[in-house]
Amino acid sequence: MSTTCTHLDTVEVTQLPAAVAGCADCLEIGGRWVHLRMCQACGRIGCCDSSPNRHASAHARREQHPIARSAEPGEDWSWCYVDDVAFVLTES
Template sequence: MVLDAQGTNATDRAGLNGRAPRCDHVDQLSEVAHGPPQCKECVALGRPWTRLLVCLTCGWVACSDDSRGGHAKAHYEETDHPLVGALEPRSTWRWCYVHRRAV
């Protein structure tokens, strides 16, 4: 058994490779309906976006960090909603802003 700094079993929280802790935010997800497939902020500014992300806490849709506006990250900074997913059919990609990695 591997213990972390708090003396709890770190192996239980390990990711697939056994090194990165499991993201507990994933366990807190419930199914949410997402908004329309557009970044409202970019539409208001007349800007295009590269990719759309959906907040997995509330369903807010916004542009990704590689878009000019980076409105999905701005939503996280305003709300502390930690997880986003790609708004693409059949995509399983998710990002945790807290852990700064894909989960």
């Protein structure tokens, strides 16, 4: 496990959308989710690894988009699936 994320150059999307309906894949299949994550490369909303379908990490692997941020109200942390590390993005 790394102590820093080495994939910050992949971040394209930092702001959550105004409204989050839920996990895009779960909404399509009638699934359920526990917590939501937003891909910071493309903005796709997926469910966390505590959810039955783990769509956020599946998207990260499939699309090679390594970083997702929490899409939960009041949370501002991000997770790098490759480096296995959580962090908070700061504006420079």
